[in-house]
Amino acid sequence: MLPEIEQYFRLEKLPHMWCPGCGNGIILHSLVKAIDKLCLDQDRTTIVSGIGCAARASGYLDFDTLHTTHGRALAFATGVKFAKPELNVFVLTGDGDCTAIGGNHFIHAARRNINLTTIVFNNNIYGMTGGQYSPMTPNSCRATTSPYGNLERPFNLTDLAIAAGATFVARTTTYHAKQLTDLIIEGYKNKGFSLIEVITHCPTSFGRQNKMGTPADMLKWQRDHGISAMRYENLTPEERADKFIVGVLHKTEAPEYTTEYQKLLEKLG
Amino acid sequence: MSTEPRLVQGNEACAEGAIYAGMRFYAGYPITPSTEIAEILARRLPQVGGKFLQMEDEIASMAAIIGGSLTGAKVMTATSGPGFSLKQENIGYACMAEIPCVIANVQRLGPSTGVATAPAQGDVMQARWGTHGDHPIIALTPSSVKEAFELTVRAFNLAEQFRVPVILLMDEVVGHMREKVTLPQPGDLPVVDRVKPTCSRENYYPYKADSDKTPPMACFGEGYRYHVTGLFHDESGFATEKPEIIDWQLKRLHEKINQHLDEIITYSSEETADADLVVIAYGGTARAVSRAVKLARQEGHKVGVFRPQTIWPFPEAAIGELAASGKKLLVAEMNYGQLLLEVQRVAAGRCEVHSCLQSNGELTLPDVILTKIREVYEHAPGN
């Protein structure tokens, strides 16, 4: 581990519990690099996570860390941020955690535009419980609960975030780890609700069932399918079919909830 | 606050009691018959620099207050029947992670949507066992407007002292009733704040307790940088599956309450000394019982009232004493017999246990209870 990021880890809690080849560690690495570049005060930064493989990340990080209940990370984080707006609050959540059981909290946190930087670890599956399909599992993909292929359609998470009112929305992959750091930095700087979807490889629960090959193969898949908006523009509709844009997808300004509340307090006080 | 007596609603007394106790963070979702608590706090909290948050549902409300509490705020949510059901998972989280918070449940008739505006006391067992797994719980149950204020303050004191969720088990009768009261002035009632660590970060073990079994609680943002989880954890707060540590934690969670039952359990007894029949009742029902007992006394029956203010932990010692003295017991409640089960368990055959149960959306009237009292006397052996 690079010495400049060691200080952000609870080294005595390592090695982590993730499978060999899991993408979650890459996201964690990009996150602490972003925190380091932002020079955030470690004592004034809180990491909130839900339940799942992804959500275990909070335990390895040396901040105030809150490992909550399944799906509810954003609701807990809303409480922390609203009670003490001066804290920097990051939310780490899985695709199932965020979009299935936690879907309601997700759209409402976005709607309030509360200043939370949310990183969704999208491995397209319920990893922790052994590979059942999630609302982010692509149609026709295999999971233990879709043994004949998934009949449901997945969310487009970033579109959902934009529609719900998030003021910063971005997507990338674990292959694009450097870009991820930049996106987290930009998301943090946005004074409002920021969503960063990270497509991460889960060789154990998703990859194996869907014949995605080795973790390296899965990273290559991300490289070949996740492309910049500029490259995407130049593709034909057929070429676009299995591609997705990585980078910033949406950026706008809107009143931030805790700031608005503070104004109310000042008016009444 | 005015020193003049004024007409106050039970829910208003609860909201004002919470502010009196130092509550400055509320999150909730509206539901009859608890909604006034939210409405009053939406207006009042910003006036005192507090935070009011209307969340998207009760699950989120419960989650948000836990988050708020971790930053050091005294926190509360209020709800009724269906909403109380939704809060259960995160109430368990607060038990496990030892997060002080108060949950007011203004009970209404269930199951399910039931009757939104009808009085009932059907959540007694849910308050005790609603969340999964073994855990102790504190639940208080007021039976007047004044007591709604006082027990709300007490609920916060207990939550802060023992780092637990405390359930304020109101009912529609007490929540919506108006009485002329003078609300306490600052200083009249004790207000307790949680104990914070004084040690350095290196020496802080968030779940290590002294003999009183409740560990000091650090605020997020104050440099302790600790971990909070609903998984079983050791003294450092990190997850474990070791049976001996699980044992240690679960025992401590129980002991921190069980070692302090004398402080936690309060009740009132009226005319129980010479009584040969004691009516046990709480909340809205206790009011009708008081009236019925007065009438029964006029008829020459020696009847008393035992009214628990702390319903959980169950006032086992006091009820055990009544049972051991051979007095007959009559439990009156607006459900199909929930506290009754506890009374029967504690009486353990040592005395007769009767019941006056009603769960049809109507308040049990004094007459109904009086009739039951007469019945107990008529059927007494030797009559």
Ligand SMILES: Cc1ncc(C[n+]2csc(CCOP(=O)(O)OP(=O)(O)O)c2C)c(N)n1
């Ligand atoms: C209320 C509740 N329901 C179900 C579960 C079981 N459960 C734990 S993790 C999980 C899925 C997690 O999937 P995701 O959020 O995508 O995270 P991943 O493990 O894939 O990183 C489920 C269903 C739970 N812990 N709590």
Ligand code: SF4
């Ligand atoms: S199951 Fe998948 S997401 Fe979970 S640790 Fe293993 S590889 Fe990672």
Ligand SMILES: [Mg+2]
């Ligand atoms: Mg997942």
